[in-house]
Amino acid sequence: xxxxxxxxxxxxxxxxxxxxxxxxxxxxxxxxxxxxxxxxxxxxxxxxxxxxxxxxxxxxxxxxxxxxxxxxxxxxxxxxxxxxxxxxxxxxxxxxxxxxxxxxxxxxxxxxxxxxxxxxxxxxxxxxxxxxxxxxxxxxxxxxxxxxxxxxxxxxxxxxxxxxxxxxxxxxxxxxxxxxxxxxxxxxxxxxxxxxxxxxxxxxxxxxxxxxxxxxxxxxxxxxxxxxxxxxxxxxxxxxxxxxxxxxxxxxxxxxxxxxxxxxxxxxxxxxxxxxxxxxxxxxxxxxxxxxxxxxxxxxxxxxxxxxxxxxxxxxxxxxxxxxxxxxxxxxxxxxxxxxx
Numbered sequence: 001x002x003x004x005x006x007x008x009x010x011x012x013x014x015x016x017x018x019x020x021x022x023x024x025x026x027x028x029x030x031x032x033x034x035x036x037x038x039x040x041x042x043x044x045x046x047x048x049x050x051x052x053x054x055x056x057x058x059x060x061x062x063x064x065x066x067x068x069x070x071x072x073x074x075x076x077x078x079x080x081x082x083x084x085x086x087x088x089x090x091x092x093x094x095x096x097x098x099x100x101x102x103x104x105x106x107x108x109x110x111x112x113x114x115x116x117x118x119x120x121x122x123x124x125x126x127x128x129x130x131x132x133x134x135x136x137x138x139x140x141x142x143x144x145x146x147x148x149x150x151x152x153x154x155x156x157x158x159x160x161x162x163x164x165x166x167x168x169x170x171x172x173x174x175x176x177x178x179x180x181x182x183x184x185x186x187x188x189x190x191x192x193x194x195x196x197x198x199x200x201x202x203x204x205x206x207x208x209x210x211x212x213x214x215x216x217x218x219x220x221x222x223x224x225x226x227x228x229x230x231x232x233x234x235x236x237x238x239x240x241x242x243x244x245x246x247x248x249x250x251x252x253x254x255x256x257x258x259x260x261x262x263x264x265x266x267x268x269x270x271x272x273x274x275x276x277x278x279x280x281x282x283x284x285x286x287x288x289x290x291x292x293x294x295x296x297x298x299x300x301x302x303x304x305x306x307x308x309x310x311x312x313x314x315x316x317x318x319x320x321x322x323x324x325x326x327x328x329x330x331x332x333x334x335x336x337x338x339x340x341x
Contacts, residue, residue, distance in 0.1 A: 010051075013043060017051055018059065020115030023122050026064055026071025027115075038112035091120035092133040100142060103195055106167035107160035144197070151198040152218035159217060162202055165225035166190040169232055172204070175221040183221065189230055192238035196247055203241060205233070212241060245294030255295045256316035260286045265309035286311075 013036070020035055021027060033048045052072055056063045064071040086094070098117050102110060124134045165172040172190050177183045191212065192203035200217040210233075244252030261269070266287045270280060274291035281288040293299060295315070303310055 013041065013047070013051055014055060016041060017048070017055065018061070019119075021055075021061060021072055021074055022115060022118040023074045023076070025118070026073045028069040028071055030069060032072075035112045035114060038108040086116065086119050086123055088123065088130050088133045091123040091130070092136060094120040095124060095137060096140075103159070103200055104193060106163040108164050108167070146197065149198045152216075154200070154217050155221065158220045158223045159200070161223040161225045162190060162217060162220070163193065165223075166193055166202070168225070169229050171207070171226040171228045171230060173222075173224045173226055174215070175223075176215055177219050177221055179219075187226070188215070189233075191233070191236055192241065194238075194242070194247055201247065203238065203246075212236065212246070214247065243294075245296040245298075248294060248296035248298035251295075253295045254292055256290065257293050257299075257314070258288065258290045258316060259303065259313040260288050260311050261306060262286055262309045265306050288312075 016036060016039065017032055020032055029045065029049045029052055032052070033043070033045045036043060036048065052061075052063070055061050056072070060075040061072055062075050064073075094117060097105075098110075098120075124130045124137070162172065164170075170190075172188050173185070174188055175183060175185045187207040188202075188204040189207070190202055190204050194201045194203065194214075201214045202217060203212050203214050205212055241247075246252065257274075260283065263285055266289065269278070269287065269289060274289065274293055278289065278291040280290075303313060
């Protein structure tokens, strides 16, 4: 009876190893040990090596002992264990996830999933049966709504440290150079990661402060995850942080915005409204738009981008954060102020 848990652990480890052993290339015991550890299984390197020796005797897994470290892979003719586990649809999903979500997944988890990504690529590359799934990768795109920009370079090791510290709720020691070129060092509490356009931003709190700041990863000169952990603040919500316009260079203040825009330039606002309470009036060859929005620098730049197509911009009384104010309830006495554009 006492051996059952040990037997179950051995079987679990064997399955995890077989799922991570690739077909088209070799992987060392040390690499598998690293992946297994980052996936949350605590085993020694020697245990991994013993398991691999056992697997080569009972499965179509070959060991290359011509040089050290030894390499392991499924034999070319082997069906392998991973093939039935990853279906064609699952392989396609993994490829899309790797392509579009790799900057939003902790680096340690991405590394631990390397075997699955390798298997997914193999599933979509080799079999003729996967032709339609393989073609799908060239049939879909995520298209930018603004001028495309190349992603700024992030210094080696920064993303790995930031994402792993965020995942594990660890304090982060960073050296940061701001837009003015001033460099400073600080301990920060990582709370969220956002991909905005070509850039990645870390939402965090500086040690000793309870307000949030956004730090661009490409401006971090160094980043080091500390062993000290923290309890995630219950009063912080990343979704609310975004909804308050904090990524749009705003302070969370909501306003009732009113402006007129030509029909040609503003037709898309009838299909994609500014807000759920947006009101539209047709006046001659223009639309008069009234909506509750977050007051921000991005909003002002957006209005300016229409040039002469937008006129009579007004900013109504700020809306209280937790109140629902109907436009009709504001009344004609509400002071309208020209937006500072």
